[in-house]
Structure formats: C-alpha cells, structure tokens
Amino acid sequence: MAHGPAKGFTRWLYTTNHKDIGSMYLWFSFAMFFLGGFFALVIRAELFQPGLQIVEPNFFNQMTTMHGLVMVFGAVMPAFVGLANWMVPMMIGAPDMALPRMNNWSFWILPFAFAMLASTLFMEGGAPNFGWTFYAPLSTTYAPASVTFFIFAVHIMGASSIMGAINIIATILNMRAPGMTLMKMPLFVWTWLITAYLLIAVMPVLAGVVTMMLMDIHFGTSFFDAAGGGDPVLFQHVFWFFGHPEVYIMILPAFGVVSAIIPTFARKPLFGYSSMVYATASIAFLSFIVWAHHMFTVGMPLFGELVFMYATMLIAIPTGVKVFNWVTTMFKGSMTFETPMLFSIAFVILFTIGGFSGLMLAIAPADFQYHDTYFVVAHFHYVLVPGAIFSITAAVYYWLPKWSGNMYDETMGKAHFWLAFIGLNVTFFPMHFSGLAGMPRRIPDYNPLWADWNMISSVGAFLFGAAQLLFLFIVIRTIIGGKKATAEVWEGSHGLEWTVPSPAPYHTFSTPPEVK
Amino acid sequence: MLSISRRSLGLLFAVAVAFLPALVYAGEWQLNMTEGVTSVSQSVFRLHMVILIICVVIGIVVFGVMFYSMYAHRKSRGAKAANFHESTTLEIIWTVIPFVILIAMAFPATSTLKKIYDTDNADLDILITGYQWKWKYEYLGEDVSFFSNLSEKSRQQIYSKAPKSADYLLDVDEPVLIPVGKKVRFLVTAADVIHSWWVPDIAVKRDAIPGYVNESWTLVEEPGTFVGQCAELCGKDHGFMPIVLKAVPQAEFDAWLAEKRAAATAIAEAAKQQLSFEELYAKGEEVYISRCAACHQDNGQGIPGVFPAIAGSAVATGDLASHLSVILNGVNGTAMQAFAEQLNPVESAAVTTFQRNAFGNNTGDIIQPIDIVNFQQDQ
Ligand code: HEM
Ligand SMILES: [Cu+2]
C-alpha cells in the first residue's frame, strides 16, 4: 500500500481519500439528522395539545422550515453522498473517486452552508419562516431579513451537490475495473449514476430560482411580484421543476441500498436486475414531467391538470415493478433477519404504503381535499423516513463491519429497529387520519377535533427520537470495538467490496481486480 | 433466531393492541375524509374510497406474499434458496395489470375534474380575497362586502388553560352566507401573499394568489354551516384564519343582504358624530387588540425585525397625516395593509387615538371620525 492516513486534524481537512470523505459526509449528516430531529420535536411538543404552550406561531414556522431544510439538504442528501463515496469505488473496483480534490471541496463547503443557515435562528427577525418550499411572495417581499443568508446557503449546498454528482458520474463512467460492464454494476451504483444526472439537471434550477428571489429582494426586479407584473405561480413551477426530481434524488439511492441488502439475506440473486435498471431510468425520466402535481389547486387549466394527473399516475408502474421484484427476491429464498434486513423489509412495506398514499394524491380531484393537510405530511414522511432514513440506517448496519472491522451488537441493533419501527408508525400513521379529517399542515394550533391523533403522534415522535440516540450509541460502540468482522461479513454477501479485508484498508484496489 | 422472531411477533402484537382502543373509539374520532354536502364533494369522496380500496387490495396481495415468504422461506426453518432471478413474463404481467387499473381509475377522475371546472352559469358571484390573516368577501353586483376574522372567543382561548370550545379556531366574527339551491361561483384572489380558501364539506380548495383570480363553484341543497381554514402557509397567523360558510334559504339570504346594506349606511351616519377621548380610547383598544395586535402585539412592542413597535414609534408619535396614511393606505410591499377598507371611520379614528396615547405615546391627540373622512377626501 502506498501510505496511510496523515496524523491529526489536517488528515480530515486536507484528505482526498474517498473513505475519509465518505465518513465525514456520514458524520455530518448524522449531526444534521439530530439537529433536524430536534426541530421536529419542538414542533411535535407544541402540537401535543391544542392551544399555544411552548412556542409562538412565528417561531413555529421557523421550526417547520428549518426542520424541512435541514432534513432534506443536511441529513438525507449528504448521507447518500457519503455512502456513494465509501461504496461506489469499492463496488466497481476503483482505487478512489475520479476527482479527489473536488471531493474534498464539495464536502468542506457544506458545514459552512449549514452554519450560515443555522445562524439565522439568532438574527433579528428570526430564521426563514416560509416553509421548505419557500413560496414567493412570502419568501421575498414578506420575508425576514435572514432570507438573504438562506439564499446564499442554498447556493453553497447546490454547488456541493453538483460537484458531488459530477464526481460520481466521472468515477462510474471512467474507473470501473476491467470486466465491470455497465450491466454488471451493482444496483446501488446504477441508482447513484442516475441520481447524479438528476442532480446535475435540477440543482441549477434551484440556484436559478433563489437567484431570482435575491433579485426581487435586493435589486428591484419583480419576477414573482404581481404588483410589478411578475408571477407568483411561476415561482412554484420553477421550484417544483427542481422539487419533484429532488424527492427522487432522495429515494433512488435508497432503492440501490435495499437492492444490495435483500439478496444478501435472502441468499438469492436480485430478481429482475435489468428491469430494476430500466425502472429506475423510467422513474427518473417521469420525474421531470410531473412537477405540477404539487400545484393542482393553483388554478391550472383543465388540460394541464389532466396531463399532470395522468403522468403522475404512470410513475406508480415502475415503482410497482421495483416492489414486486424485491418481494420476488425474497420468495423462495433462505432468509435470515439481521438488523440491515429488518430495516430493508420495513423499507419495502412502509415505502409501499407511502407509495399508495402518493397514488391517492395523484388523483387530482381527490387532491383538492388532501392538498396541504396532514395527509400529505403523512405521505411524505412515509416515503422519506422509512424510505430514505431507514435505507441509510440499513446501509450503515450492513457496511459498518466493512468500514470499522467490528460487528455491531445484533441484539441492540434489533432493539433499535423495533423502537424506530414502532415510533415511526405511531408518529406518522395517525397523521393520515388527522389529515383526512381536515387538519391543515404548517399550523401551530388546531381545533380539538384532531387532538387525540396529535397527542399520539407526539408521543411516537419522542419514541422515534429516543431510538436514534440508541443508534448513535451502537455506532460509536462498534467503531470502538466489538467482535472482529471477516472479509465477507455476511454469509450471503456478493460483490467486490466483500473481497477486501475488514476494515477496508485505507487504499483499496490500487491494482484493479478482474471481474468475470 | 427463532426466539428472536417470536419476540418480534410479540412486539408486533403489542403494537396492534396499543392501537386497538384507538380503533374502538373510531366512531368518535373522525378517521376519514368527509363526504360533504354537494354532488362534487360526494364524487370526490367516492374517488377517494375507490382508490383507497384498490391500494388496500394490492397491499394485501403484495404484503401477503411477502409475509408468507418471510415465514416459509426462512433459513431457520431449513429453507434452501432457489436460484431463479428473471422472468420476462412476470415483468410484463406486473407492468400491464397496474396499467389497466390506472386507466380504469383515470376515467372517473377525469369526469369529476371536468365537473369541478365547470364554473359556467352561476347565479351569484362572490369575490374572495385573502389578506394576512383574514378573508374579505364581496358579493358582486350586490353592493355588499365585509371582512371575516377569527372570532374574539377563539382568540381568547389560545393561551388559556381552560378546555377549548368545540369550534375553537373554526369560528369567525362574520360568516359568509350563500343561498341554498343556487349555483354560487367563488372568485378567489389575494392582496398580499398566497392563501388558499378551503371548505372540506363542499370540496372547494382554491389558492388565493396575488394577481390571479381563480374560479370555483358550489351548489348546496340543504341549509347548514360549514367550516374550513386557510390551506396555504401565509405567514405567522396562517393557523388562525378560518372560514365559516352558511347556506341559508333564499329569503333569509336576501334579508341578510339588506341588513348588511343598512348597516353600511348607519356607519356613514355614525362618522358624523363627535366622541369623547374615553370613548375613542376604549373603542380603539378593542380594535387594536382584534385587528393590529397579531402583528404589533398586545403590549405594542411588535416583533423585532419583523413588525415594528407602536410604543415610542416615530410615526405614532409624530405627524398625524403620515400616521393616518400608514393606517389607511398601508405601506406598499410590506405586511402593513391598507385598513381604509377594513375599518369604518369610527374604528379608524378610535385606533389612531389609541395608538397615539397608549403604550406611553402620550401625545394627547384626539382624532374624530370626521377627521378620517376629511383625510380620505383630501387624498
Ligand atoms: C424524527 C422524525 C420526524 C418527525 C417527528 C417529523 C415531524 C414533522 C412534522 C410534524 C412536520 C409538519 C410540520 C407542519 O406541517 O406543521 C414535518 C414536516 C416536514 N418534514 Fe419531518 N419529521 C421527521 C423526520 C423527517 C425526515 C427524516 C425528513 C426528510 C428526509 C423530514 C422532512 C420534512 C419536510 C420536508 C417537512 C415539510 C416542512 C415544511 O412544511 O416546510 N422529516 N416533520
Ligand atoms: Cu412531486
């Protein structure tokens, strides 16, 4: 091996090693997950019962906004980039990422972006309070002064994501080991390749829309100001042109993760590999032509409503194909239920439930009743929490022995799973009911009609939060010590990452492996 | 392994039991979407139930297969893994069947949507304008218009420890009335940020967007009272701008319109009277608490960086004309809206007097309703 890591803090500051950078992304995301989770618990504490008890409405709005932004841009996206950093080179037999210095840069600008975003909480007028969707003119003419910092932070996050995506594409297309043809790549690599293209396509659109806001706020333009001839609906079109692909950016790599884990613990190859690849590509394509399903109530003409309704319904098909393939992979397997498998199975079930409510939301006339209620909050948490978060958790349990060389404690892992699983369902399932019963989202106080469901949700949220503290404990304990892991780690594991020792050496595949 | 899986089953059971009381109570706890009272809301409800049932059935099949293999094909039961991993036939089947289901679903969805969009031939037009954080209703051609705010009763309960009333946050000072059996068209717009006018029982949710006038309609057959809320985040008090819609018989509706018009004339008369400082101050305090305190706060301190303080404000202690201009015309491009159309001259005079004398702003100024009328005529 060439050389080991440098000593001290500069190792992390100057590193160009994909494993170091991957770890930093993962720890950063973990920290943001706790920060965003803290904001969520403030929200849930206020909503525990009707009336205002803990926070003022303006601060409540800051909490929902910061929670959404931190979870989406701080917890989920960096976690997947961290996983890609660690696993993509090891899965395709490459020594490192294609652009290691850019890799360092794309990570290190993130802490600054989020420090800036978090600092707005302490500014006069408070943090952004216009929702993570920041609809104009609430986010322009009527925004607190801190919106400018928000815009700058979003720009930095976007730059980081774009650089990360370019790096991943360059690595996958150029650095595969001999014999690793595209159709032999593990699905995690495939889903990330497609995700990276989505990122490059839509992050500039996000940058564009926040720049237009900046212009409206400081330079007297009126892109989104009706009084100046601008158009508030234009904002929503541009935002969701970014926003809908964004939700797939958060879920496609998750598909890749569970497609790696389920075959391992079913001891049976993934069913329908090529149809999985095509389904991922179709989902990515369709994600560009459905954005206005978030805008069924803005008053589009009938024809527009119909087109977006039909296109959205179509997405159910490739998504269904994926679920059927996972289930068929389990069918007639020889299954065991270690923690990563438990999280993956929960992923399939709960993500499918989120998919069902998504299909319901696609029916435009019904969406007139669902839109902007807690039904939507239930829907997107069913796809994001058991979707993105559970898959990331599963990935950590699955690959942590490879990263650290130690096995985690299986009993504790299972305890974490059950606490999280129960907490999640107790939190989010009742939101379907309060939403259908008419509770709007983003409100700090509500009619007693919805009180019981809200109380249950709040209890579940604190349970879920506690489960994550256990997770932190398990991860730290595993890194410090524990039963030594073998190179294969799992009985049923397949793939290049399992051919290197555990923990994976600082440099892997300096000479490319041969893939048959 | 086996013992662990038994434990897991036990846990699952425990969750189910924990939810059981919830299900038993389901009668009291509203679980489902309202069917509503119009033909539109009922077809929306049917669509919702159909798609829900389709999802539940697919779910039972898929999860059934999954749970079966989780039970039967576990290593601890000695299951040997098969090696199949591809079947074009299967892939085609599970692409085509969902496609057919979706097409079947698209037909009723399309026809309901067409019905929702058919706003022609309305008997009555109501222009609804969203403001931070109240609704304005204008009966076009009837010369009636008014603002509808969260009721004082609800406002009092927000911070109180006492149990909330059943209509907490869902009651207003002035409900919007419509005649039964008539097709009513709603024209929805906004004066500041985006709001959304939503009444679940008639399945109408239309975004209120500055610069746009969106259309929607309803036809309610039986008298009744229906409540709703703003459904688009519109700032601090987004959770506090309810809607109360009353459907009443035509005769009652006509009488109500006449009463509204008479009240408007009475207000014009009242503007001519002279009031004492005490009367103005007391009335002004009332108006301030219900119309201004949401932003400027009960204690006049505002929210730093968001809403300016009235206490010690250079405007409220300075030149009267510019103070009146801020209140009556608002400040363009800020949350400070023009109150000229929301407050009558008596109320405007009272709140101005109040602001110039409360919170330590002891200017000693008294503003009479006639001053307001003159100020507006001079503009
Ligand atoms: C710890 C578990 C979580 C809890 C208890 C929780 C709770 C909540 C609640 C109650 C809201 C609704 C606020 C409102 O509409 O008034 C909300 C909004 C939201 N959550 Fe979560 N959440 C959790 C995890 C997540 C995760 C992991 C993500 C993303 C990956 C996420 C993304 C969002 C987004 C995007 C919003 C919308 C924010 C907005 O309305 O602007 N949440 N969350
Ligand atoms: Cu979408």
Ligand SMILES: [Cu+2]
């Ligand atoms: Cu609102």
